[in-house]
Amino acid sequence: MNVETAPALSDPDLNESGLDDLGLGRDDYRILFLTMRLQREFEERIYRLFRQGRLVGAAYAGAGHEAIAAGSAHALGDADVLVPMHRVIGAHFLRGHTARDMMCQYLGRANGPSAGKDGNMHCGNWDHHIVGMISHLGANIPVTAGVALASKIRGDGAVSLTYIGEGGSSIGDFHEGLNFAAVHRLPMVLIVENNKFAYSTPTRYEYACEHIVDRAQGYGIAGSLVDGTDVRAMYKATRTAVELAREGGGPTLIEARCTRLLGHAQHDDAFYVPKDIIEDGWNNDPVTKTENLLLERQYFTREELDGIKEEVKGIVDDAVDYAEQSPLPEPEEALDGVYAD
Amino acid sequence: MPPVTYLEAISAGLREEMERDESVFCLGEDIGVYGGAFKITKGFLDDFGENRVIDAPVAESVIIGAAMGAAIMGMRPVAEMQFADFITCGFNQLVNNAAKAHYRWGAAVPLVVRCPSGAIGNAGPFHSQNPEAWFCKVPGLKVVAPATTYDAKGLLKSSIRDNNPVLYFEHKGLYRFPRIREEIPEDDYTVPIGEAAIRREGIDATIVTYGKMVFHSLDAAETLAGEGIETEVIDLRSLLPYDKQAILESVRKTNRLLIVHEDTLTGGFGGEIAAVVAEEAFEHLDAPVRRLAAIDTPVPFSPPLEHYFLPNTEKVTAALRDLLAY
Numbered sequence: 001m002n003v004e005t006a007p008a009l010s011d012p013d014l015n016e017s018g019l020d021d022l023g024l025g026r027d028d029y030r031i032l033f034l035t036m037r038l039q040r041e042f043e044e045r046i047y048r049l050f051r052q053g054r055l056v057g058a059a060y061a062g063a064g065h066e067a068i069a070a071g072s073a074h075a076l077g078d079a080d081v082l083v084p085m086h087r088v089i090g091a092h093f094l095r096g097h098t099a100r101d102m103m104c105q106y107l108g109r110a111n112g113p114s115a116g117k118d119g120n121m122h123c124g125n126w127d128h129h130i131v132g133m134i135s136h137l138g139a140n141i142p143v144t145a146g147v148a149l150a151s152k153i154r155g156d157g158a159v160s161l162t163y164i165g166e167g168g169s170s171i172g173d174f175h176e177g178l179n180f181a182a183v184h185r186l187p188m189v190l191i192v193e194n195n196k197f198a199y200s201t202p203t204r205y206e207y208a209c210e211h212i213v214d215r216a217q218g219y220g221i222a223g224s225l226v227d228g229t230d231v232r233a234m235y236k237a238t239r240t241a242v243e244l245a246r247e248g249g250g251p252t253l254i255e256a257r258c259t260r261l262l263g264h265a266q267h268d269d270a271f272y273v274p275k276d277i278i279e280d281g282w283n284n285d286p287v288t289k290t291e292n293l294l295l296e297r298q299y300f301t302r303e304e305l306d307g308i309k310e311e312v313k314g315i316v317d318d319a320v321d322y323a324e325q326s327p328l329p330e331p332e333e334a335l336d337g338v339y340a341d
Numbered sequence: 342m343p344p345v346t347y348l349e350a351i352s353a354g355l356r357e358e359m360e361r362d363e364s365v366f367c368l369g370e371d372i373g374v375y376g377g378a379f380k381i382t383k384g385f386l387d388d389f390g391e392n393r394v395i396d397a398p399v400a401e402s403v404i405i406g407a408a409m410g411a412a413i414m415g416m417r418p419v420a421e422m423q424f425a426d427f428i429t430c431g432f433n434q435l436v437n438n439a440a441k442a443h444y445r446w447g448a449a450v451p452l453v454v455r456c457p458s459g460a461i462g463n464a465g466p467f468h469s470q471n472p473e474a475w476f477c478k479v480p481g482l483k484v485v486a487p488a489t490t491y492d493a494k495g496l497l498k499s500s501i502r503d504n505n506p507v508l509y510f511e512h513k514g515l516y517r518f519p520r521i522r523e524e525i526p527e528d529d530y531t532v533p534i535g536e537a538a539i540r541r542e543g544i545d546a547t548i549v550t551y552g553k554m555v556f557h558s559l560d561a562a563e564t565l566a567g568e569g570i571e572t573e574v575i576d577l578r579s580l581l582p583y584d585k586q587a588i589l590e591s592v593r594k595t596n597r598l599l600i601v602h603e604d605t606l607t608g609g610f611g612g613e614i615a616a617v618v619a620e621e622a623f624e625h626l627d628a629p630v631r632r633l634a635a636i637d638t639p640v641p642f643s644p645p646l647e648h649y650f651l652p653n654t655e656k657v658t659a660a661l662r663d664l665l666a667y
Contacts, residue, residue, distance in 0.1 A: 081414075114446050124446040131413060132446040139438050142403040146410020146418075153366065153392050153416065160410075173433075176403035183398060338480045340449035340504035 003225050003257065006232035012297040020297075022236055029299050030308065031094070032074055032231050036066035036287045037312040039090035042099055045316050046106060050266045054324070056108040057119040059266035062087030064229070064259045067286035068163075068193055070094060071234025072256075075242050076161060081151075083131040083144045083162035087193060087260075089121050096128035099319035109326040116329040117337065129158075137168030141177030141190060148186035148251075159187040159245045161238070167198020169212050178253065182219040185250035189241040192253065193228060195260035200272045213255035221251050228256030229286040232293075259284070344524050347490045348516040351455075352381050354494035355419060357529065358501045359389055362417060365501060366393040368408055369421030369455075378423045379457055379516060401430035405454060409439045409506070412452040417501055425456035425510060426470045439506040440481030449504040453497075458486075459512040459553055459603055460640055460651055469640040469647075471552070471604035473510050477581045477613070483534055484581040486510040488555040490523045492578055495532030503534060512553045512603075520556065537584035539591070543571035546597040546664055549588055549614055551577040554601045554652060561657035570665060580610055588614060589622050596627040599664050601657055606634035628667035633660040 006022065018025040024032075043061035050059035062069060069090030073082060076095075084091045092102060097113065104112035105123050113123035114132070124132030131147065133140055144162040151158040164174060169192050181188045192212050196203060209215065216223025222244060226237045234256060241252035259281030263270035270278070294300045300308075345353065359365045366389075367382055373396040376383030386394045397404045401422065408418035422428045428435070435454065442448040460469040476482050483505050487493040493511065500507040515521060540555060541562050548558040555576045562572035573591050577583055592598050598618055600611035611632040618630055633652050641647050 118445040122445065124442075124448060126413075126448060131410075132442065132448070134438055134441070136433055136437055139406065139433055142406025142434065143410040143413070143438060145403060146407030146412075147414055148410070149395075149407055150411040150414035150416045153411070154414075173402055173406065176398070176400040177406065179398055180400065180403040180407060184395070337444045337447065339483075340443045340451075 003227050004233055004237055005227045005230050006236050014299070022232060024232075024235070026299055028074065029294055032070045032235070033290055033294060033305070034308050034312060035070040035090045035094050036231065036290055037309055038093055038099065038315060039066045039069055040287050041312045041316045042089065042102065042319070045320060047266050049320070055106060057106075060086050060120055061262050062089060064195060064261040064281055064286065065193055066090055067231035067234050067290065068191065068228045068256045068258060071231040072161060072191055072238040075235055075238035076159070079129070079156065079158045080242070081129045081131060081147050081158060081160040083133070083140050083147065083160060084121065085133055085163040085165070085193070086121050087165070087195070088163055092121060092130065095130050097125060097130065099315045100322045103319035103323035104326050107323045107326070108328060109323055110329040110333070111326050115333070115337075138164055138171035138173035138177070141173050142180065144188055144190070145177045145181040145186055148181060148188040149184065151187055152184065157246060159189065159242045161189045161191070161242070163191045163193055165198060166192055166194040166196070166203055166212055167201060167206055170206050178219055178221070178251065181251040182221045185248065187245035188251040189238060189245060190251065190253050191238070192255045194255055194257050196277060197260055197270075197273055199264040199268070211255055213253055216253040219253070221253060222249070223253045223255070226254055226256045228258035229284050229289060231286060231290050258286070261285070342524055342527050344522040345490060346517050346522055347493045347511070348379065348381065350490045350494040350525055351497055351511055352383070354497040355381065356385070358498055359385075359393065364415060365417045365419065366395065366411075367419050367421065368395045368397055368404055370397055370399055370404070370423045372396060372421055377421060379513065381421070381455070401427050402434055405431035405434040406438065408452050408454070409434060409442070409450055412450045413442070413448050417451050419453045419455060419501060421455045422457070424468050425458035425472055426467045428454065428456055428472060432475075435476065435482065435506065435508070436479045440479050443505070444481060450506050451504045452506045453500045454506070454508050456508055456510045457513050458510045459514050460647060461513045463642055463644060463647060465642040466639040471510070471602070473508070473580055474604055474608055474610045476508050477610050481506065482581060483507040483579070484510070485534055485579045486512070486551045487532070487578060488512070488515065488552055488576050490521050491525050492532050492538070494525055495530055496534065496578065498529070499531045499534050502531070507534070510552065514553045532578065535579045535582040535584060537587040538576045538578055539573060539587070540576045541572065541574040543573035544595055545570045545572060546599060546661060547573045547575060547588075547591040547595045548599045548601055548657070548661070549575045549577060550601040551580065552603060554603050557652060557654045557657050558601050560654040561661055564654075564658050565661060572661060585617060588618065592618055592622045593625045596625055597664050598626070598630045599657075599660055600630065600632045601652060602634050603652060604634060605637050606632060607637050609634050628664055631660055631664045633657060
């Protein structure tokens with residue numbers, strides 16, 4: 001199976017409507033680039049705060065996954081539902097969680113999305129149609145199928161998008177959820193972020209087929225293999241899958257290949273990953289690649305792109321200040337919210 | 342309205358809720374054309390269609406997980422475990438995902454998992470268990486276990502209307518139990534979650550129990566009544582939350598407590614009740630709290646083994662005599 005990349009434009013110019021071959025214009029690319037930069041900048045800051053002892057709990061990053069997060073979530077409509085995982089914080093940002101929200105969440109603040117009840121990116125928000133992840137990988141694939149089932153029963157036209165790593169693709173919920181979605185032709189998209197390592201475990205100890213997306217055939221559903229460092233390819237593949245789902249064509253399994261540029265989390269220096277994989281990964285860094293693409297195509301000038309980067313830095317600075325000045329929860333608030341009224 | 346069985350009451354309760362509220366739907370194995378292994382949903386497919394009576398693959402984790410997803414979206418799914426024993430395959434979805442969603446990010450999960458439980462005669466280790474205690478220590482879940490036909494319907498309706506994940510344990514041995522056939526109101530009614538019922542009043546000892554053991558306890562109480570002993574029998578009906586006040590009030594009156602359940606002894610729900618009574622009513626006790634439960638083995642298959650394993654009226658009677666003799 002070939003890795004799907006967005007077709008190179010013979011004519012990279014935007015058409016008279018200001019849109020390119022994927023129907024994306026400057027506004028779209030600004031959002032995509034800003035989101036990718038924000039994920040990178042936000043998570044670099046999280047790591048720094050961790051080292052400085054200012055963070056509460058563990059620090060995770062999706063460095064290398066930014067194109068997957070931004071490209072896929074940008075393909076959703078407002079009524080669609082996002083069920084994110086831990087390396088796609090950019091998808092949270094695209095759906096409406098702000099950097100302030102997520103920084104308060106990371107710092108265990110009372111005004112974070114989970115009010116200090118859970119940390120890092122373990123939060124959902126129904127206002128933004130985001131379902132909160134749990135640490136048990138794969139557990140939200142059946143949940144996503146259920147969200148899609150509700151859409152099918154009600155005929156509301158919404159599509160649900162979730163993610164899993166290649167490591168998490170080994171768990172039974174991957175099979176149960178995807179098979180159920182296939183049987184009932186549910187409007188659901190599952191993206192496998194294949195970053196080559198499940199914590200320290202290489203892919204050869206996770207699966208024996210050539211590509212995880214090969215399983216799509218076994219489930220009787222659509223599948224595509226995508227370069228997960230190419231934001232245009234991610235957008236295109238997800239949009240195709242979302243459209244298929246919305247038309248009643250059932251779920252799609254997308255395997256997005258990328259490289260985890262850092263360790264599993266801040267405490268892990270990834271000594272077990274061969275150096276050339278990390279080097280190749282940084283040489284193919286999705287954030288830099290997108291920046292270069294936008295320059296080459298002359299969608300943005302150097303100054304404009306530098307301006308976006310400065311804007312992002314300001315957003316993150318503000319988020320840190322805001323979160324550190326925000327109140328921690330009162331101890332007895334631990335009692336609140338176990339049950340819904 | 343003629344008398345109905347416990348099973349018919351569950352079925353009627355489910356049907357009425359589906360008629361009342363379009364967001365209620367059923368999901369489970371063989372619940373469609375077959376009507377469920379125990380026929381709770383018999384005829385439902387014809388009456389409500391395949392969008393609301395959904396045959397699931399043999400996959401309990403996705404049955405519960407998908408029910409959770411639909412519940413987050415505002416639906417009110419009623420998931421059926423073919424046997425309560427199989428709920429272990431969906432354990433994580435219940436205890437980590439559904440139970441914690443509201444606490445973690447405010448998402449209500451109005452989900453019911455129906456669990457046909459209990460031993461009904463030589464069904465062996467995997468079709469006879471009472472796994473309720475595993476879930477009673479999980480904040481965020483609710484657990485109910487009706488013993489009567491009236492409660493079966495009323496508690497199911499309350500469970501469906503509750504905005505939290507509720508495990509509904511229906512004892513298979515009560516499904517067609519002739520003794521509890523009864524006329525139930527045709528009007529809509531509910532039984533509140535968290536309230537016990539006093540099935541027999543007494544002053545000499547208290548039995549706290551639930552599910553099918555309510556009837557063995559009542560029979561034991563009746564036997565001793567012939568000897569002038571008046572035993573109070575409390576049917577918990579709900580285990581999480583449970584009616585602590587009803588237990589404490591009864592113990593303060595009778596000063597002796599026997600706890601009976603069909604689940605195995607160690608780590609069973611009876612331990613929690615015994616602990617609470619020891620903490621909050623110790624001065625009122627005239628004898629150590631006593632527990633009678635199944636022995637700490639898997640549920641054995643062969644008749645003499647299963648008989649030895651299970652509590653029954655004779656064992657409850659003997660335990661009660663021991664308690665009174667202290």
